Amino acid sequence: MSLVLGMILDAVFGEPRWIWSRLPHPAVLMGRTVGWCDRQFNTGEQRQRNGLLVMVGLGTGALMLGWLITLVPGVWLDVIVIAVLLAQKSLVDHVQAVADALRLSVGDARRSVAMIVGRDTRGMDGPAVARGAIESAAENLSDGVIAPIFWCAVAGLPGLLLYKITNTADSMIGYRTPRHEAFGWAAARFDDLLNLIPARLTALLIWAATKCPAPSPILRDAPLHRSPNAGWPEAAMAHGLGIALSGPRSYDGEIRDYPFVNEEGARDLGPDHIDAAVATLWKTWAISLGLVMLLAFL
Template identity: 45%
Template sequence: MTLCRARNIHRGMRLSHYLLRPVSTACVASVTDAMAGYPQALVSRIGHPVIWIGRLIDGLDRRLNTPERPPTRRRANGFVASAVIVAVPTLAAAALERGIRHVLPRNLSVALTGVLASSLVAQRSLHDHVLAVAQQAQVSLPAARRAVSHIVGRDPEQLDEAGVLRAAIETLAENFSDGIVAPLFWMAAGGLPGAVFYKAANTADSMIGHRTPRHEAFGYAAARLDDLVNLPASRLSALWIILAALSLPGMDARAAVRVLRRDARTHRSPNAGWPEAAMAGALGIRLSGPRAYNGVRVAEPWVGDGTPELSPADLYRALALYRRACLIQTLAGLTATLLLARTARRR
């Protein structure tokens, strides 16, 4: 064996040893969230990590984004705020993870860290919220509008039944990427601090990354950071959806690939278009299209080749595709954990 080859093998073993803990943590978090979610009793008693991060963001917004400041200063303050928003929670998470590692044996520390990190994943809650829309759509349009209002930003009163169902499927696709795949991706790369870093960046974008008079300048840095950190997960989520379509009857994986290649880049979001296009193609439906935000009509291109006139059955099919994509991701994580453990043992 040459010296160069020996060095490469040694580096590979070191990388496997480093990645084993965070990848294992992500697997525990994924399984824990799928089984139990984040109990409502905990939300009532202690809140949720996103709520805690939101309070930090709100405080910085009120202090650094006052109307009397010029736009250039507000944009500069937005960069400072974004740095604080991601640094403070990430450092706190790193300290917590380090403390757990010092107190508990390796396997127990990974298990506990994964359970804590499951609060940053939204598999179960997303499924339940979208399922509620499907169930209420079978009851009445007003009930479906009320259900979808909990998960979309547009005005549900302007939506007919097909519009409500399209909005729910679009939310399902987009949040599969940024609510599930992305936090698990960053968790697998950096453990609990990696997931908290991502969640802080994503929460900042959802709160201040809007093109409104108040946040156009101040939220610029948060919006750009969110685009960057969501880029790998958006591509990965499209892959999981395509693989899910391959394994389910009645789904069209080839159409998912075709629509993805054609329509993802025309979407208003550089990242959301990927899972949305893959899901539209797999289901044989049309998504996106014209919509209204705060009473303002926005012309958006359609995504997909099928009909935009959806029924509750289409939303149930989307949920089946989503569940299979989540399962494939979990199995991929478990496989990676086993391979990393095997490689690390050779060290």
């Protein structure tokens, strides 16, 4: 029942600025911890080993912290922690902001979408902005909503905190760069493992929430994505909305010629398509809430 209440609390209130302008957000504290580990241990000739040991330490610490929180009498601390570590309302707000900005100007939309994508945004036209926002919506629905819900349902607060610290580490050090390819290897692989089931579950939920007639196109297109997991929710969103996602984009001034997901889908995207993606986020969340409630009552 704590998970049900946490999901509702997050969906209603999101990230209240009056709190997090005064206190550091737990995700910020996790990021600082990972950053400290990066500075301290990403050195020498055994960086891959060091990165593995860091992830073992971070994961153990997260499990212990989650267990300690469960020892506090009552359910409200559990509910608050769950609500804080979910990102449904925050995700919806950020994606909707891109649609609202795109209705004003492409320049406003570029600045808005830059907050939720890692690619170069300076040269984006309107359809590219919309595509980036929708891709971010699909991927972050999996990483920021469904995966935390899944691991909380499976292993309680320890599972939720283990997932969040792993996902945070992957977002900071899990890159194939000269500095992080060895040290961040364990973070990236562990994150892939923890997202293996949730990513596919997210695709199933999106499929259920949209009018995609059959799951077979999703099964066909998901492996086209460069990520072993992100392609699943993205393919489901693309086929559910009848649009083409992914495709060429620029990172650090270099064009990456990625294939389109649902290549035959619409490409002239605009704010109305982002609105449809936001509606899908809420429909998917509602189905998830129903499933969690069913599990709780069972």
